[in-house]
Amino acid sequence: MVNKPLQNPQQPIDPALRTPAFDAHGAAQTLHAVIPAAGRGQRFDPDAASLAKAKQYHDLAGKAVIVRSIEALLAVARIDCVWVVLAPGDQEGPQRLAEALSKAKGRLRICHLGGAERRDSVLAGVKLAVHAGADWVMVHDAARPLVSRQALDRLISSCFSLGSGGILALPVVDTVKRARPDRDGLPREQSTTDHAMTDWAINDQAATDQAATAQTFIEQTMARERLWLAQTPQLFPAQRLIQA
Structure with missing residues (x-):
């Protein structure tokens, strides 16, 4: 060594x-x-x-x-x-x-x-x-x-x-969502309409997992103007x- x-x-x-x-x-x-x-x-x-x-x-x-x-x-x-x-x-x-x-x-x-x-x-x-x-x-x-x-x-x-x-960085161009694992604290209309399936919920290998039915709920759409992707x-x- x-x-x-x-x-x-x-x-x-x-x-x-x-x-x-x-x-x-x-x-x-x-x-x-x-x-x-x-x-x-x-x-x-x-x-x-x-x-x-x-x-x-x-x-x-x-x-x-x-x-x-x-x-x-x-x-x-x-x-x-x-x-x-x-x-x-x-x-x-x-x-x-x-x-x-x-x-x-x-x-x-x-x-x-x-x-x-x-x-x-x-x-x-x-x-x-x-x-x-x-x-x-x-x-x-x-x-x-x-x-x-x-x-x-x-x-x-x-x-x-x-x-x-300093660092090199790229401006974020995609829509970015802040999410949470439950509905608590979300507006009623948002908690029933806005949700995103987690990665493992659509993973074939996890289809039989009890957790595969879980959802992640959208809390906020982030403003992109001040978000950057850090590079090297x-x-x-x-x-x-x-x-x-």
Whole structure:
């Protein structure tokens, strides 16, 4: 079991690959990215019992999904280093990342310090980034390979100019309902006309379950104007992530 970075955290980054980043006051900032990749992604593939079948290792146009995600981050010159946090004992990751690692010239580093939960892997990566001198850390999902360079540049510029953290997000376009499991407190006409069947109530496998006859009652239609779908990456001052 490997419990240390596979590449020396102190290995210098090729200066020719760096583009200096500055905050609103003109102070130079060091920006690292962390990709937690210790999970199996069983929501994506319920049969992903082994790490070799994890969603980040699925093929996307000839490359693993995680490699595409890494390439998207490395395309941004202001990102000094990308840390990939793998699960202990993950032998698939180093094989899939070998080519990217050889081309990154010190800007890509991998470790086997992933935890049971995503937050554990993120924290491990953030600590490594801080130890290597990061002022800011960007956290990005391994299975989000299509983030654009323009979106990343806007996020970095906005956070640096404001001096505060931020995330990429999409406005909600669908109708969103707030629901409750009973009628108590609902207007009479609403309690008898507005209801939505729960997922398991229409699941064939649950058809014989007594709970399959239950309903979830609509309490409120949410105003979409102020609702956003959180995406990654998320970018924050490194110490704020450590303290979170």
